[in-house]
Amino acid sequence: MAINLSKGQKINLEKKSNAGLGEILVNLNWNSRPVKKSGLAGLFGGMTSADIDLDLGCLYEFKDGRKGVVQALGNAFGSLTNPPFIALDGDDRTGESSDGENLRINGNQISQIKRILVYTFIYEGVANWQQADAVVTIKYPDAEDVVIKMDAYNNANIMCALALFENVNDETFSVQKLVQFYQGHSAMDAAFNWGLNWKSGRK
Numbered sequence: 001m002a003i004n005l006s007k008g009q010k011i012n013l014e015k016k017s018n019a020g021l022g023e024i025l026v027n028l029n030w031n032s033r034p035v036k037k038s039g040l041a042g043l044f045g046g047m048t049s050a051d052i053d054l055d056l057g058c059l060y061e062f063k064d065g066r067k068g069v070v071q072a073l074g075n076a077f078g079s080l081t082n083p084p085f086i087a088l089d090g091d092d093r094t095g096e097s098s099d100g101e102n103l104r105i106n107g108n109q110i111s112q113i114k115r116i117l118v119y120t121f122i123y124e125g126v127a128n129w130q131q132a133d134a135v136v137t138i139k140y141p142d143a144e145d146v147v148i149k150m151d152a153y154n155n156a157n158i159m160c161a162l163a164l165f166e167n168v169n170d171e172t173f174s175v176q177k178l179v180q181f182y183q184g185h186s187a188m189d190a191a192f193n194w195g196l197n198w199k200s201g202r203k
Contacts, residue, residue, distance in 0.1 A: 002137070002145040005177035007152065013107075014143045015172045021107025022141040023080070024173070026118055026163075028056040029100035030134040052122060052132050056101040059117040059194050060084045063167070067196060070103065073123065085109040086116065105165070107140065110173065116165040117192055121184075122158040129153040129160070129181075136162050138175065146175060154181035159188050 003011065015021055030052075057071025062083070070078035070086045080087040085106035089099075103118065120134060130153045138146040148163055159182040165173040182188040186198045 002147045004147045004149065005175070007177055007179055010174050010176040011146070012168055012174050013138075013140060013146075013172045016142040021110060021172060024105040024107045025137075025139040026056070026058075026103040026105065027100050027137045027139065028054065028102075028120055028134060029137070030054050030132040052128065054101075054120050054132055054134060055123045056088065056103055056118070056120050058086060058103055058119065059189070059192070059196070060086055061114045061116075061194065062112050063114045064112075067194060069196065080104050080106050083112075085113065107173070110167060111170040113165075114167050116173075117161060117188075117194070118163045118165070119159060119161045119188060121160065127155045127158050129155060138163075148177050148179070150179055152179050157181040157183050159184050161188055161192070164192075 005011065013021060013024070055072055057069060057073070059067070059069055061067045066083070068084055069076055070084060070088050072088060076088075078084050078087040087104045089102040089104065105116065118136070120136075122129075122132075129150060132150075134150045136148040136150075138148070150160065150162075154160075161178045161180045161182065163178055164176045166176075168174050180191070182191060184198075189196050189198065
């Protein structure tokens with residue numbers, strides 16, 4: 001049975017053994033339901049929605065002050081076995097993959113990690129969050145899934161901070177549901193005092 005977080009709610013991931021948290025999977029899935037175009041395009045059977053390309057990524061901060069980003073944009077896919085101990089599996093350009101996009105966090109390295117901000121942004125396509133209907137599912141060993149639904153929308157902004165992971169006594173992470181919208185990476189960075197330098201990029 002999954003745990004569905006409400007906005008602002010924070011829970012601690014359950015640590016089941018002395019070995020550590022193990023691998024934490026953060027999965028993003030979204031719908032690519034066709035939506036009929038209006039006007040002349042609609043008369044000719046035009047459809048749209050698969051044009052929306054959602055990207056999953058995260059900002060990370062280590063206890064020693066190192067900071068960075070894991071995302072497809074800029075080919076910053078990370079590593080599970082070396083710093084930042086976070087890896088992005090791939091880049092689903094359509095939302096049609098049943099696996100969606102996955103971030104993997106090495107929970108056994110929690111003593112080095114201060115916090116992780118998980119986000120998604122619309123890389124291409126019209127900003128229509130409600131149509132995308134994105135859902136984040138957090139999975140880790142011997143525990144119930146934690147579900148974060150995008151049940152709030154702001155189509156004026158292309159960036160959404162989804163969840164904040166924070167170190168709790170080097171034993172586990174707390175996870176807080178955010179679903180907060182921003183104009184882009186820089187605005188989101190500023191809101192959480194991350195302090196990275198941003199520039200435009202392409203995949």
